Each structure stands twice: as C-alpha cells, then as structure tokens.
Amino acid sequence: xxxxxxxxxxxxxxxxxxxxxxxxxxxxxxxxxxxxxxxxxxxxxxxxxxxxxxxxxxxxxxxxxxxxxxxxxxxxxxxxxxxxxxxxxxxxxxxxxxxxxxxxxxxxxxxxx
Amino acid sequence: xxxxxxxxxxxxxxxxxxxxxxxxxxxxxxxxxxxxxxxxxxxxxxxxxxxxxxxxxxxxxxxxxxxxxxxxxxxxxxxxxxxxxxxxxxxxxxxxxxxxxxxxxxxxxxxxx
Numbered sequence: 001x002x003x004x005x006x007x008x009x010x011x012x013x014x015x016x017x018x019x020x021x022x023x024x025x026x027x028x029x030x031x032x033x034x035x036x037x038x039x040x041x042x043x044x045x046x047x048x049x050x051x052x053x054x055x056x057x058x059x060x061x062x063x064x065x066x067x068x069x070x071x072x073x074x075x076x077x078x079x080x081x082x083x084x085x086x087x088x089x090x091x092x093x094x095x096x097x098x099x100x101x102x103x104x105x106x107x108x109x110x111x112x113x
Numbered sequence: 114x115x116x117x118x119x120x121x122x123x124x125x126x127x128x129x130x131x132x133x134x135x136x137x138x139x140x141x142x143x144x145x146x147x148x149x150x151x152x153x154x155x156x157x158x159x160x161x162x163x164x165x166x167x168x169x170x171x172x173x174x175x176x177x178x179x180x181x182x183x184x185x186x187x188x189x190x191x192x193x194x195x196x197x198x199x200x201x202x203x204x205x206x207x208x209x210x211x212x213x214x215x216x217x218x219x220x221x222x223x224x225x226x
Binding site for chain 2: 004045094101
C-alpha cells in the first residue's frame with residue numbers, strides 16, 4: 001500500500017513569490033492535514049481538509065491556503081513568500097473515522113531566499 | 114490552550130541502556146496522546162498511542178502509559194539500539210479534531226555503541 005506522497009521534496013523560492021505543494025494521501029483516506037515544521041516554532045498545524053472541505057484551521061495568516069480535490073489529493077499554497085516561511089511542510093492523511101491516526105509523508109522542504 | 118512539554122535533548126545513551134523521555138501535557142478534557150518518531154530526512158512515524166487514562170501504548174519495545182493524575186505520557190524502552198537514534202515527539206489531540214495535533218518540541222536521542 002503506497003504511503004503519503006508529497007511533491008516536490010525540495011524547492012527554493014525567493015521572497016515575494018508563491019509556491020504550491022502537492023500531497024497524495026493513502027488510498028481510501030479522505031482526510032488530509034498540513035503541518036509546518038521549523039526549528040524555532042516546531043510542528044504547527046496549518047489546516048485539515050475532508051471531502052474537499054476545510055474542516056479545521058490553525059493560526060496562520062491568509063497567505064497560507066489549501067484545497068482538496070475529489071480524489072482526495074490536496075495542495076497547499078503560500079503566497080507572497082517571506083524568509084520565515086522556510087520550513088519543512090508535512091502532509092498527513094487518515095481515513096477520517098474517529099479512531100484513525102495520522103500517517104505522514106516525507107515532507108516538502110521549502111527554502112525562501 | 115493545549116500544550117505539550119518534553120524534556121530537553123539531546124539524550125545520549127549507550128546501546129542497551131534504559132531510555133526514558135518525559136512528556137507532560139496541559140489540556141482540557143481527555144485528549145488522546147501519541148508518540149511520533151522522526152528519522153533524519155523523513156517525515157513522522159506513529160510510534161504508539163493511548164486514548165484514555167491508564168491505557169498503555171506499546172510498539173517495537175517502546176511503552177508509554179497515559180497518567181491522568183500527573184498529566185504525563187513518558188516514553189520508555191528497556192534496551193535501546195543504535196537504530197533508535199532519532200527525534201521523538203509527544204503529541205495530543207481531541208476527539209472531533211483528531212487531525213489537529215499539538216506537538217512538543219521534540220527530544221533528540223543519540224545511541225552510541
């Protein structure tokens with residue numbers, strides 16, 4: 001069974017640009033969540049999508065957005081990049097039922113210059 | 114709000130030594146508790162979990178017991194191996210928002226021969 005797949009694995013952008021990251025969840029998983037991991041702030045929840053609807057949201061500015069498609073694949077977008085957006089962005093999926101746990105992907109490492 | 118506190122690392126142990134990584138939490142109600150592990154260059158892997166007081170989660174020789182009275186979920190292993198070297202994260206979530214994990218800062222474990 002394939003795991004959670006994130007693309008691209010590494011990318012470099014400059015300040016002011018925007019970036020789109022992609023996540024393909026485990027087959028059958030309908031919930032996809034995104035996390036930001038930085039040395040200073042640690043792991044922080046960005047948002048969760050379930051059946052194409054945002055179900056939960058963390059405390060991030062509106063520059064951070066996401067969406068989910070009918071096949072459960074998800075994208076997150078960061079606009080007007082800032083140096084502080086440099087981070088490992090982790091996607092996680094679960095089947096959406098009460099007792100299920102998150103399975104994480106390997107992450108997309110974004111560097112903003 | 115919710116918070117998770119882990120002991121500062123790094124923790125350096127010799128192979129076959131006993132491991133304890135302390136984790137305490139602050140949260141309302143009865144959260145579910147988790148330990149995740151992150152190996153270099155990889156995403157997070159669920160190590161074990163417990164969903165109610167006095168539950169013991171266990172996996173790969175690691176154990177942790179949900180202690181409501183002390184709001185703790187300490188990770189233990191009787192005999193560590195070099196392959197256990199990684200960063201360990203304690204986390205919690207609430208029923209209804211199971212994808213929204215609150216993480217501790219992580220504890221780096223280095224096991225030497």
